[in-house]
């Protein structure tokens with residue numbers, strides 16, 4: 033009998049999704065935990081069989097903070113799950129294939145990482161990409177509202193500048209929106225910035241920290257080279273070289289891969305680095321500050337109170353969230369904690385280059401981009417009362 037149970041336990045790992053679908057699993061899900069499995073967090077990866085998803089799944093399986101890892105995709109999830117499940121690390125892995133298994137994949141998750149979608153291919157515009165990925169993100173987020181509305185969501189699917197607002201609208205519609213828990217992953221911009229700046233300074237990249245704010249598309253990516261740690265200075269040429277290389281990092285990889293794909297390995301690394309920070313925040317570790325694309329201001333409920341008092345802090349009464357810029361979403365430095373992005377930091381002192389008219393133009397473009405996309409999808413969009421141009425001018429040109 034015991035031998036049968038042991039075999040059934042192994043089988044439950046190999047074919048978890050089918051068993052769950054048929055409701056005839058020999059062992060209940062709770063019993064699938066390996067003996068002596070470490071306590072930890074439950075993490076789901078949606079799009080786990082993709083170019084990013086697979087190395088991401090492998091690296092999350094190696095993360096000691098993860099006790100359960102759910103791998104969901106519309107293709108090849110069982111294969112990736114079988115492969116990853118042979119790794120002798122603590123996390124229990126289960127696979128889920130296709131939309132009928134989405135809710136099962138998400139039930140009880142603490143953290144959901146979403147690299148599902150199509151990457152940009154040659155000849156594809158940002159809008160083509162947007163149209164496909166918007167629908168995918170919407171479907172997946174609807175699953176989150178049903179099965180794990182309190183989970184932290186790390187959204188990787190591009191264009192992040194627009195998929196994050198879409199996710200927010202889905203959550204709002206379901207009444208589950210908490211802006212603290214919706215985080216667009218811009219860590220790859222930070223990882224690249226740290227690497228490229230370290231190269232210029234002749235330092236180990238692990239010693240370098242570069243905040244990258246703005247958005248996550250081309251010119252909206254704004255590395256704050258004036259705030260690099262350790263403190264340093266750059267010539268105008270270095271600033272321009274570094275800013276452009278960080279902004280064009282994705283293109284650099286696409287060109288080098290010559291039609292064989294885009295950034296997947298460095299993205300998986302960046303996603304895991306960010307997810308690990310989120311998990312350590314959930315655990316209650318102090319002082320975790322990273323960049324993410326988050327709600328920059330917004331009325332969740334109640335009347336807006338744009339006073340100095342609420343600037344730079346989170347309103348724990350769940351009224352006004354934060355007010356960093358006039359833009360609805362903005363990549364900012366955030367402090368990660370048990371509730372997600374518990375504090376959003378102001379941009380800090382910007383130098384002349386970072387405050388200049390060029391950056392102002394970039395932010396205006398980003399805003400237009402939001403508006404176009406939001407209109408296209410017909411999502412609920414409320415224009416802020418004040419003219420956004422004026423507000424941006426105040427933020428960046430004053």
Ligand SMILES: NC(=O)c1ccc[n+]([C@@H]2O[C@H](COP(=O)([O-])OP(=O)(O)OC[C@H]3O[C@@H](n4cnc5c(N)ncnc54)[C@H](O)[C@@H]3O)[C@@H](O)[C@H]2O)c1
Nearest residue numbers: 079081082083084105106147148149150151188189190220
């Ligand atoms: N945030 C960033 O910094 C960053 C960096 C690189 C790539 N990306 C984006 O990440 C996404 C994935 O890139 P990739 O290279 O892994 O692409 P990929 O095509 O290799 O993988 C995408 C995976 O998503 C799956 N998928 C498609 N529709 C799905 C659905 N409805 N539900 C679940 N899974 C679904 C596919 O089956 C595939 O396995 C793209 O949108 C890409 O642009 C983001």
